[in-house]
Amino acid sequence: MKAIEINNLVKRFVSKNEKIVALDDISFSIDEGKIFSLLGPNGAGKTTTIKILATLLLPDSGQAKICGYDVVKNDLLVRKTLGTVLPGERTLFWKLTVKENLAYFSDLYGLNPKYSRKRIEYLLNKFEINDRKDTYVEKLSTGLRQRVVLCRALLSDPRVIILDEPTLGLDPEASRNLRNIIKEIKDEGKTILLTTHYMYEADELSDMVAIINKGKIVSIDTPVNLKKNLDIERNITITSRNFTSNFIENIRQEFFTEVKKEINEDGILKISFYLKKKDDALSKIIKIASEHDIIVDNIALSEPTLEDVFINKTGKKFAEIEVSAK
Amino acid sequence: MKKIKIFFQASFATAKKDIISILRYKTWFISVLVWPILMPYTFVFLAKGLAGPTNEGIDNFARLSGTTDYSSFIILGNLTWMFLNMIMWDGGLKLNSSRRIGILDTLWTAPSPRLAYVFGSAISSIVINFSPIVISTAFFSMVKIISFKANIFDLLIYTLSILPFIIGFLFIFSSLTLRSKEANLVVHAVRVILSILCGLQLPIGVLPLFLQKISLSIPITLYMNCIRDSIIKGQGISYHINSLIYILTIGFITFIASIVVFKLTEKKVKNKGLISGY
Ligand SMILES: Nc1ncnc2c1ncn2[C@@H]1O[C@H](COP(=O)(O)OP(=O)(O)OP(=O)(O)O)[C@@H](O)[C@H]1O
């Protein structure tokens, strides 16, 4: 059985007399124990998908199932099977302590008090916040608060976790910590669906990525395949001490491209150019180099990032790229 | 069965959480203890003023209200009204503010029935506001402003009987706050209308005849009469058995209807995505 299965989901909204198609017939499924990311620009329909799965929104048509339970017909069972983290600062009660919050939510999940006491202690220890259990949530840093939010989502030991932009607003260190926690949760065998704005986050965490744009899924694959199958130009740089103009001319003709030359302090010449297709380019270059007796010090081929894939598929550039957090 | 168990577990947990939060604010005893004692005084003094130096106003009051004991009449009206008001509105206003803050959708991701949060608020309102009412009634009896002649057991029966109506009212109001952002406006308007219609601060005898008829069809009015007659006149429950049956019947109907209204509203909210304030 699939952990999450979505078939032809459609959701429209009417806002200020304007019709919005938030989800335009999307389908995908997630295998148990995998991390799946929904990657998309603002307004793509990520949160709408999450909310339908969390039974906060009804779809106009189509179907969604969590571990076989239909989100419309079996909504209580769906909510029992799920741990949900929604975006925003206020998904805990700020005027209650960490422990009080977790105890309250345990009751909302119908957990028995003895079990929930143990579970809370286990989670607080696991996420290293046990020493803050009597602190008011309002006094916690955003990073620690987000860890408590994850504890809350795990209270009932759900099989599936959905996270809507879990690292939004965290500083680089806190968000790295949180990503590690997400990996640990996966290691416990849980299925995770997350949405994110951050390419490298999707790249680092996910087994599968779906790129969603304007309510449609434009691409869905493993991060490696998404990048591999991307048909874009790659930059190639060759370094050598004895380039000849014949060699450079030969390269220009072979690859139909402009070749940029540069000399660095050591007098080493570096050339770079764009490749349309990767295929056997490297072996061709080496062959040409040996024909011209060129001693190649280094060849570097730039691999596309998930961001390149994203721009290629959606025509949009991400504004929020947290470079320093890498 | 399981659904009922989780409903009550979630309701009591919500009530407990609300009570903890209220007691954490150091000013709670002002609204909960000082206020019920000070507020009624203002009305007593006002009434004293209106009665005139030779108390000629009292006869008129007695003709309208059926008692010359205007202090008891007014104080009981006010205390009861404060008590009912808390239960009628608090849960709905909390629902609205939790939506505004952005925690409501997270609450709704838990597998408890969503009405449990509102019901839990009603429980906390009852718990928080019941003892102050008792304390201030005791206080006014001690200082001989109220002449307390009631059987306490009767008062409890009346109060339990009005709860289905009041909680049903709360469920309907909560549904409304989910649909519209003007919750506060509704509270103010309805509160004033009810306080006049139900004879809470003035005898309904001052109202035009047709309004008196409407007034007597509202369970709150009948409840108010039962409470006053028991405390002021010492009338037993047998005097009011018809009122009691009426209060319970209307209460039951309102309660069931309110659950249906809430369920329908929940569906509407899920359809339009109203929960996160769109
Ligand atoms: N309840 C609603 N009423 C009206 N329009 C809505 C509602 N919820 C979402 N929308 C609209 O539907 C579209 C998809 O929104 P959604 O929140 O799913 O996007 P998102 O991918 O989560 O974007 P973001 O990255 O900004 O969080 C947007 O145009 C949004 O304005």
Ligand SMILES: [Mg+2]
């Ligand atoms: Mg979103």
